[in-house]
Amino acid sequence: PACPLQTCDPTPGANGCDISTSCISLTGAVNVGAGEHLCACRHGFRADSTDPKDTSVQVRLPWAGQEGRxxxxxxxxxxxxxxxxxxxxxxCTEVVEEPMC
Structure with a gap:
């Protein structure tokens, strides 16, 4: 399965991520594509006003040390x-964990 989220551009000012997130490299994630970046919430937070099961908006990944992000x-x-x-x-287990991004 493909990652349901759009990637972000790590270039400062061009990443499209909200100020409450950061565009980070997924180099530690399982089954990650080389060079991919996603907008990451700070630990303990999820998307505003969104069903936590809506994988078109937010997901968790099987990434050692980042499983709750x-x-x-x-x-x-x-x-x-x-x-x-x-x-x-x-x-943050209310948010769906996807096998890859």
Whole structure:
């Protein structure tokens, strides 16, 4: 399966990510495409005003050390606190984990 999210451009000022996110390289993710970047919410947060199961807007990835982090499509704000933000790798499980991006 392909990643449901659009990638971001890591060039400062051109990435399209909301100010509440960062355009980061997915070099540590499982099954990642070389050079891909996604907008990442800060730990413990997910997309605003969005169904957490909507994979067209946000996903989690099987990435050691980043399992609880939520990735969103460019332009989406991440200010909604996750239900289990304090649990680290088990946090934000209300957001669907995709096998690859």
């Amino acid at each position: 939520v990735f969103v499509k460019p332009g989406i704000a991440c200010n909604q606190l996750c239900d289990a933000f304090q649990l680290g790798k088990d946090g």
